[in-house]
Amino acid sequence: MADHRELFEDVTEALARAGFDTAPGASPLSIGPHPEGVVVGWSPGEEPDGLPSGLARAAVTGAAALVLRERGLLVTETGEGDLLVRCAEPVTVPPEAEAEAAPEQWWG
Numbered sequence: 001m002a003d004h005r006e007l008f009e010d011v012t013e014a015l016a017r018a019g020f021d022t023a024p025g026a027s028p029l030s031i032g033p034h035p036e037g038v039v040v041g042w043s044p045g046e047e048p049d050g051l052p053s054g055l056a057r058a059a060v061t062g063a064a065a066l067v068l069r070e071r072g073l074l075v076t077e078t079g080e081g082d083l084l085v086r087c088a089e090p091v092t093v094p095p096e097a098e099a100e101a102a103p104e105q106w107w108g
Helices: 005-017 054-070
Strands: 029-034 037-042 073-077 083-087
Touching: 005 029, 005 037, 005 054, 005 073, 005 083, 037 054, 054 073, 054 083
Parallel strands: none
Antiparallel strands: 029 037, 037 083, 073 083
16 A cells, blocks of 8 residues: 555645544544545434434535645545545646747838
8 A cells, every 4th residue: 555644644734724623533534544545534423313414424525525626636536435535646737839939020
């Protein structure tokens, strides 16, 4: 598994600055390693029917995805409904070809 320690720190900092509780332990937000990057999940507990509210989960993961995308990270959803966060590939723009100078014209 690749080491994504710096990405983990970036994700944790971005979410903490946005107001998410990123402290390990009692927080329902989980941030952990993944072979391709970092995975962010949210398990708020159980509703009376035994499952976390789908709407609440969608709202929290949607907000987290927005924060992370604004930070320039690639965010996709996993099959389990968590977020897979990866570093964006650097974009290189080739230098523009120098425009040929137009010949000076003499009007006479």
